[in-house]
Amino acid sequence: MTVDKPHVVVVGAGIVGASIAWHLATKHNVSVTVVAPDVGGTATPNSFAWLNANFNNSRPYFDVRHRSMAHWQELINEVPGLTEIARWSGNVQWQQDEADLAFHIQQHSSWGYKTERIPNDEVLRREPWLAESSLPAWGWVASLPEEGSIEPALAAKKMIEHAQVHGAAVRRETVERLLIKDSKVSGIVTASGSITADNVILAAGLGTVPLAAAVGIAVPVNSRPGLIVHSKPVSTRLLNGLAISNGPHMRQTAEGRVISGRHYSGGKPTTDPEAEADDFFAKVKAMFRSELDGVPLPPLELDFYTVGYRPDPQDGLPILGDSGKPGLTLAVMHSGVTLAAFVGQTVADLVATGNKDKALDQFSLSRFSKE
Ligand SMILES: Cc1cc2nc3c(=O)[nH]c(=O)nc-3n(C[C@H](O)[C@H](O)[C@H](O)COP(=O)(O)OP(=O)(O)OC[C@H]3O[C@@H](n4cnc5c(N)ncnc54)[C@H](O)[C@@H]3O)c2cc1C
Structure with missing residues (x-):
């Protein structure tokens, strides 16, 4: 008997969505669909794309950025075409x-x-x-x-291409709204119809805010x-x-x-x-x-x-993980080029296996409701 793989929809094809999709497709037993009108992102092509753990840091945030730099070094060796566009130049x-x-x-x-x-x-x-x-x-x-840079929109494209080699599907469409069934997010709706999913990940940069707001979730992000x-x-x-x-x-x-x-x-x-x-x-x-x-x-x-x-969360830190609504996961942040490696790895793990990296605790949406 074959058991269907869980289906994950990643909304957004900037550096963050691309990294999440790549980790899901290459490291986990799930089926992945990326939905976005572009491949390469919105903020991503307009970024300076400096990979660093350099300033405005609390110690825990520094550790995450530094960890992401280390994981970028691994990704650059694993994703075809990244060595040519990344430089660890100092x-x-x-x-x-x-x-x-x-x-x-x-x-x-x-x-x-x-x-x-x-x-x-x-x-x-x-x-x-x-x-x-x-x-x-x-x-x-x-x-x-230790610092460097990467050509970010090209990196996103390379990660998505490699995710496709590993079975990911790409739909060049805009998500109009999220599908809700029994109080759970159960998919997305585009102009051409709906796509059902076991989990939807909003990695849509500033586009995350209205999609989440329409299902009653306030994501405090400025531009x-x-x-x-x-x-x-x-x-x-x-x-x-x-x-x-x-x-x-x-x-x-x-x-x-x-x-x-x-x-x-x-x-x-x-x-x-x-x-x-x-x-x-x-x-x-x-x-x-x-x-x-x-x-x-x-x-x-x-x-x-x-x-x-820049998609800039109100307190400057990423918003990652549980949205408070079953079936919906969030991944929105500034410094997304630096952080994409860490975010791709940990958010893919969370969604595909339920394992939550301890480092994600500091980035939960629920921190804003405690203020
Ligand atoms: C000027 C500038 C300088 C920066 N410098 C740095 C830097 O040096 N280092 C660094 O680490 N970071 C830097 N950043 C920040 C970094 O670029 C962003 O954090 C990062 O690009 C965000 O990536 P993303 O994939 O989350 O979003 P985006 O690149 O904005 O991608 C969003 C994706 O979601 C899609 N989308 C949106 N709405 C919908 C919808 N309704 N349906 C379907 N798809 C949708 C879009 O089409 C796009 O594909 C800089 C940003 C700017 C603007």
Whole structure:
């Protein structure tokens, strides 16, 4: 006698939905359907995609981020096509002032994160195209060699493709609402009909909020915009790793683009985001020297910019796991690129086997009702 496998629907095909679907399809005995109008996500393609456990951390949150970085290293070896788009390049950082940076180094190294001071001249040995004038006047920065980046929308696509090789189905549709039967979520409804499921996982970024609200679940997530400017690709390696300055945050992508992000100073884009992108890109260019050993800086031209909206839970921490309604699981967060590896592994385990990783306790939706 054959027993049907449980069927799990993952709503969302950004980095988070992709990782959950990949873990379900490759590590568990369940059947998986990913439902989203795109493959690659909404916030995901507009992300800076820095893999880090670097700041704004409580100790338990740091541990999860650090664990996710370690699991990313495993995924990069397991998912075909990820080695070409991930770089564990390390980071030189002087985002904070001198006292905060010193505290940051001391705290994170005491937690087992590789973090040290390096003098400006060592930075220039590692990143020779950086202008000396862009480095901090106090003469040193933090070096964080464990950190890296990944091209996030491509990574999501690669994970979904590999999940499909392992039997996952993909439906390029928008979920209009959740199906409810006997007070339990029993599937989803799209324009072409309904799909029943033993469990529905909402990994729909900001799209999680209205879908959950329609079945009476408040998911407290704000949307926080961020600008990323992308240069045209250059063949010269202008940045070997990440450079997180007190101005632009920068890295060079796998295809040679210098990309850089910043928060909007007023919290949202101005009425002229294009002018703002031009102005910011000029600041990015000023981070580099005009020539190195007689070789001029290759022309750095703005190709395009994106304004992405972070799914930002109210207290800054992910919302993961039980929604309070049987059959419905939540996975929504900022820092989703860093966290996708951990989230994919633990949420897939939870849904497929019922085993709840202890680390998920801090991220339950129910924490908001205790306030
Ligand atoms: C400017 C910026 C910089 C960032 N920098 C970093 C960084 O350096 N490091 C880091 O770790 N994180 C960073 N983030 C955050 C990170 O990008 C996000 O946390 C992550 O991309 C969220 O991924 P996701 O898959 O949850 O959501 P998304 O990528 O938004 O994907 C949501 C998916 O759900 C689908 N969906 C939505 N509604 C429905 C519906 N009704 N039916 C079907 N499908 C639906 C969408 O189509 C999409 O496929 C940054 C974000 C921004 C905007």
